Amino acid sequence: MSNVKALGNGTPNLGIDTLVDSGSTEPFTLISNDISIPPTDSSSSTLGYTNGKRGRRNPITRKESYASLKKSRTSLELIRNKIGESMATRSDDKIHLKRINRTTKNSILHSGRDRYGFKKANNHISEGEYDNWWVSYSQYLIKRKKKWEKMMAKNGLPTANNVAPTRFPPRSESLRKFVRKGIPAEWRGNAWFYFARGSEKLRENKDVYDRLVDQTMDIINENTEAIEKDLHRTFPENIHFKNIRIQQANGEVIEEESPLLQTLRRVLKCFSLYRPSIGYCQSLNFIAGLLLIYMDEERAFWMLVIISERYLPGIHDFNLEGVNVHQGVLLLCLRQYLPDVWGMIVDKNDVRYQEGTNAFLYDLPALSFCTTSWFMSIFIGVLPTETTLRVWDCLFYEDSKTIFQIALTIFKMMEPELHRIADRDTNEDEEFLSSELFQVIQNFPKKLLDVNRMMEECFRFSNFSKLTQDEVVKCKQYVIESRSRYHNLIKKRSAIGLKESDRKELIKSSETLENKKIGLKALNWNGKLNHRMRRLRHKLR
Amino acid sequence: MLTKYKIVFLGDQGVGKTSLITRFMYDTFDSHYAATIGIDFLSKTMYLDDKTIRLQLWDTAGQERFRSLIPSYIRDSNVAIVVYDITNKDSFNDVQKWFDYIREERGSDVLIVLVGNKSDLEDKVITSEEGEALAKKIGCNFFIETSSKNGYNVKKLFKKIAKLLPELQNENADRALGGDESTNIQTINVSAGKPPEESLSSCQC
Numbered sequence: 001m002s003n004v005k006a007l008g009n010g011t012p013n014l015g016i017d018t019l020v021d022s023g024s025t026e027p028f029t030l031i032s033n034d035i036s037i038p039p040t041d042s043s044s045s046t047l048g049y050t051n052g053k054r055g056r057r058n059p060i061t062r063k064e065s066y067a068s069l070k071k072s073r074t075s076l077e078l079i080r081n082k083i084g085e086s087m088a089t090r091s092d093d094k095i096h097l098k099r100i101n102r103t104t105k106n107s108i109l110h111s112g113r114d115r116y117g118f119k120k121a122n123n124h125i126s127e128g129e130y131d132n133w134w135v136s137y138s139q140y141l142i143k144r145k146k147k148w149e150k151m152m153a154k155n156g157l158p159t160a161n162n163v164a165p166t167r168f169p170p171r172s173e174s175l176r177k178f179v180r181k182g183i184p185a186e187w188r189g190n191a192w193f194y195f196a197r198g199s200e201k202l203r204e205n206k207d208v209y210d211r212l213v214d215q216t217m218d219i220i221n222e223n224t225e226a227i228e229k230d231l232h233r234t235f236p237e238n239i240h241f242k243n244i245r246i247q248q249a250n251g252e253v254i255e256e257e258s259p260l261l262q263t264l265r266r267v268l269k270c271f272s273l274y275r276p277s278i279g280y281c282q283s284l285n286f287i288a289g290l291l292l293i294y295m296d297e298e299r300a301f302w303m304l305v306i307i308s309e310r311y312l313p314g315i316h317d318f319n320l321e322g323v324n325v326h327q328g329v330l331l332l333c334l335r336q337y338l339p340d341v342w343g344m345i346v347d348k349n350d351v352r353y354q355e356g357t358n359a360f361l362y363d364l365p366a367l368s369f370c371t372t373s374w375f376m377s378i379f380i381g382v383l384p385t386e387t388t389l390r391v392w393d394c395l396f397y398e399d400s401k402t403i404f405q406i407a408l409t410i411f412k413m414m415e416p417e418l419h420r421i422a423d424r425d426t427n428e429d430e431e432f433l434s435s436e437l438f439q440v441i442q443n444f445p446k447k448l449l450d451v452n453r454m455m456e457e458c459f460r461f462s463n464f465s466k467l468t469q470d471e472v473v474k475c476k477q478y479v480i481e482s483r484s485r486y487h488n489l490i491k492k493r494s495a496i497g498l499k500e501s502d503r504k505e506l507i508k509s510s511e512t513l514e515n516k517k518i519g520l521k522a523l524n525w526n527g528k529l530n531h532r533m534r535r536l537r538h539k540l541r
Numbered sequence: 542m543l544t545k546y547k548i549v550f551l552g553d554q555g556v557g558k559t560s561l562i563t564r565f566m567y568d569t570f571d572s573h574y575a576a577t578i579g580i581d582f583l584s585k586t587m588y589l590d591d592k593t594i595r596l597q598l599w600d601t602a603g604q605e606r607f608r609s610l611i612p613s614y615i616r617d618s619n620v621a622i623v624v625y626d627i628t629n630k631d632s633f634n635d636v637q638k639w640f641d642y643i644r645e646e647r648g649s650d651v652l653i654v655l656v657g658n659k660s661d662l663e664d665k666v667i668t669s670e671e672g673e674a675l676a677k678k679i680g681c682n683f684f685i686e687t688s689s690k691n692g693y694n695v696k697k698l699f700k701k702i703a704k705l706l707p708e709l710q711n712e713n714a715d716r717a718l719g720g721d722e723s724t725n726i727q728t729i730n731v732s733a734g735k736p737p738e739e740s741l742s743s744c745q746c
Contacts, residue, residue, distance in 0.1 A: 282578060
């Protein structure tokens with residue numbers, strides 16, 4: 001496609017500048033077609049988009065789309081440079097070091113926001129707590145940056161001021177330690193892309209992204225509508241994701257959509273077209289949004305592709321089966337490495353958790369669902385921002401086992417809190433207990449600001465620090481097989497007339513008896529089930 | 542005696558489930574909340590006439606594919622609140638789907654409330670009459686229009702629910718006495734003279 005190149009060079013080919021009839025079609029209309037939107041003066045927004053009260057947009061032409069594309073890319077560049085500047089520390093210059101040191105520390109202390117534009121305080125962390133932590137953490141950052149620079153130079157990759165390196169030393173034990181202690185924020189985008197072998201992907205798919213941008217420009221479907229609904233719900237508290245308010249000459253204030261949001265829209269739309277088995281899935285907005293703070297949109301797009309196929313396979317698929325598989329692996333890990341925690345989050349009277357059965361893999365305990373977002377958005381919104389970023393550093397260097405190691409670490413660290421509830425001497429029922437535990441599992445990680453402590457707990461003081469990628473892969477395979485065997489069995493059963501509802505009824509009646517403790521022990525029940533299964537299999541043959 | 546009730550919020554993406562809960566819990570409003578991924582849990586104690594009840598609120602992700610994750614939360618809920626956006630016809634059309642889904646998981650053993658949210662907005666496309674009619678047609682316990690932005694009817698929504706709940710409790714109590722094994726209301730004893738919050742001090746809210 002010739003116009004693709006044109007787009008890449010920033011000179012749109014006139015041939016595709018066909019006007020979209022603005023009278024009848026509203027290419028990006030968010031709301032139902034039943035309402036007619038009064039035409040707005042297009043001069044009020046150079047982006048062909050007036051946000052108005054609630055994200056409603058004007059019809060825009062393809063020509064304008066390209067203009068807006070160019071503009072948003074340029075403004076985004078500016079934003080990213082600004083973020084970069086605020087994070088960069090010129091640690092080679094000894095005279096300046098002290099001053100910069102102080103500036104880095106103080107600029108954040110005197111602001112309500114962190115280095116990335118997120119609010120420092122939230123429901124779980126107060127500004128005071130944040131500042132307290134930041135005073136020492138900012139010193140740590142400067143120290144680490146210096147060490148990185150030395151290490152890079154030693155490896156023949158000297159770094160220049162305010163220029164992020166694009167190549168990193170070969171993999172080694174020492175580099176892994178460096179990564180675990182945190183990649184300098186201003187290098188993060190390049191480092192993630194490098195460790196995840198993003199450039200390979202980029203080389204193999206030259207021009208693909210620009211072509212996708214072109215193809216998705218005017219597209220409206222279920223995915224794009226879902227994307228529109230989530231754009232403003234992606235980091236709404238981050239300054240860079242907010243609309244920009246512009247005071248016009250006549251004193252009127254108009255709102256312009258943030259270039260980051262426009263970029264995010266394009267990346268998500270392109271992804272939904274590129275990976276139709278996923279389309280758009282809520283949580284991808286957060287992953288793409290965080291990537292966009294650190295890298296340009298084409299790279300962010302390919303990182304999203306890499307994440308969905310290599311680091312979180314199946315997680316965002318239409319049936320979310322990958323989520324269940326990952327929950328299953330986490331349960332196996334908990335049982336293996338943190339048996340005490342395992343004991344608290346499962347109801348021991350439940351037949352699914354008796355020894356020798358793995359029924360919990362296909363009939364997941366309700367409590368495991370509070371970790372859904374841990375996997376789906378790779379801890380965004382679960383852990384504080386800085387903590388999340390440090391986890392991502394390790395993830396792209398060490399592979400997906402990191403996600404399980406961090407999940408285990410969180411459980412390990414909250415063990416005392418879980419005990420406080422589980423060991424309480426009350427006559428409360430399991431159901432109530434479980435909702436209390438849910439609340440702890442949900443809220444505890446949000447307070448984990450002290451990322452260095454978390455990393456030490458994970459990689460130094462735990463019995464799962466040696467968990468290998470190979471083990472995780474094997475566990476995953478095991479869970480996938482268990483689940484598919486089970487589903488096949490259910491299918492066969494329904495083929496011979498045992499309906500899903502019958503199955504549920506069977507399980508329910510056994511559970512009720514079990515709960516009431518009037519006879520049937522789990523083993524007997526299993527025996528009964530095994531017998532039944534044998535009969536069914538026999539019948540099938 | 543403190544009675545606990547489980548309330549699940551369902552409805553399409555972006556209709557305002559989280560904002561409704563936030564208005565009720567903290568009496569605040571933001572025009573944009575981060576999208577809910579998976580399931581969130583909050584709980585709140587409510588004082589009603591001479592009664593104190595504990596509401597457990599389960600907030601869910603609205604995108605259709607998340608529906609497969611929700612069943613276990615609906616299974617033993619006392620109340621399901623189905624929310625639509627009065628300016629979004631699709632979200633209204635999907636109410637039936639959410640309703641069928643609840644019935645499938647929970648049968649008739651649950652209070653179902655239909656809520657038309659965002660009543661502060663001018664570009665309303667679903668009239669109150671349409672909302673009312675649908676609620677009647679599918680057999681909801683009641684219908685109400687709310688605005689999380691200005692707080693309109695939010696307290697009323699929960700008060701109305703609370704007022705309906707003791708009936709459920711009595712019904713269930715009757716049934717339990719009659720030998721029925723499925724009771725959905727859990728009760729715990731709070732020793733006399735001790736304020737209920739104290740025994741629930743572990744709560745985060």
